Amino acid sequence: DGGITQSPKYLFRKEGQNVTLSCEQNLNHDAMYWYRQDPGQGLRLIYYSQIVNDFQKGDIAEGYSVSREKKESFPLTVTSAQKNPTAFYLCASSTGRADTQYFGPGTRLTVL
Amino acid sequence: QKEVEQDPGPLSVPEGAIVSLNCTYSNSAFQYFMWYRQYSRKGPELLMYTYSSGNKEDGRFTAQVDKSSKYISLFIRDSQPSDSATYLCAMIASYDKVIFGPGTSLSVIP
Numbered sequence: 001d002g003g004i005t006q007s008p009k010y011l012f013r014k015e016g017q018n019v020t021l022s023c024e025q026n027l028n029h030d031a032m033y034w035y036r037q038d039p040g041q042g043l044r045l046i047y048y049s050q051i052v053n054d055f056q057k058g059d060i061a062e063g064y065s066v067s068r069e070k071k072e073s074f075p076l077t078v079t080s081a082q083k084n085p086t087a088f089y090l091c092a093s094s095t096g097r098a099d100t101q102y103f104g105p106g107t108r109l110t111v112l
Numbered sequence: 113q114k115e116v117e118q119d120p121g122p123l124s125v126p127e128g129a130i131v132s133l134n135c136t137y138s139n140s141a142f143q144y145f146m147w148y149r150q151y152s153r154k155g156p157e158l159l160m161y162t163y164s165s166g167n168k169e170d171g172r173f174t175a176q177v178d179k180s181s182k183y184i185s186l187f188i189r190d191s192q193p194s195d196s197a198t199y200l201c202a203m204i205a206s207y208d209k210v211i212f213g214p215g216t217s218l219s220v221i222p
Contacts, residue, residue: 004155006155040120041214042200042212042213042214042215043156043200043212088153090155090156092155094210097207097208097209098144098204098205098206098207098208098209098210099204099210100144100146100158100161100204100210101202101210102158103148103155103156103157104155105154105155106153106154106155108153
């Protein structure tokens with residue numbers, strides 16, 4: 001089955017800790033994205049990558065970091081610099097930047 | 113003015129009703145239009161995709177695009193409780209990024 005997987009489904013973090021969210025796709029898509037979704041709000045773009053070893057900041061990149069060492073993988077690190085990290089994080093992929101995006105199931109991060 | 117606007121709801125309808133969900137946009141360069149459905153605590157799933165003005169039908173769902181008015185709609189016929197979700201519109205201009213609307217929350221009451 002082709003698709004996007006995210007892990008873990010739920011993640012708890014203590015203040016001051018960095019955590020890494022996993023995103024893997026087997027759709028052979030070049031572009032991958034990370035979004036943050038807060039209750040009652042739309043999707044806000046954190047980072048995106050159009051090709052391996054290259055990525056760009058989205059609208060709310062502060063306190064986050066990413067890497068794109070493999071086409072299939074686009075992990076997101078939420079650093080201790082992110083002031084309000086509790087949210088639902090969604091990973092997506094597409095053939096190209098201006099193509100339909102397909103989403104993973106999401107990771108819910110809670111800071112204790 | 114935001115590029116894409118969508119009434120956040122919540123919208124509550126009785127089972128069997130016809131539902132109309134709408135988005136307006138300001139960028140006339142948008143050419144491709146999508147609707148996503150997102151169940152609570154899940155990722156959005158692509159529901160409909162269209163790239164031209166007019167209607168596109170898929171089962172109980174009809175997507176309508178009016179480029180002259182910069183207005184798109186999603187109609188759901190014979191709505192079911194399983195249609196209760198948040199519906200996001202999304203748009204693409206050629207060689208540009210995807211813009212998502214904020215979503216409309218729909219509840220279909222049995």
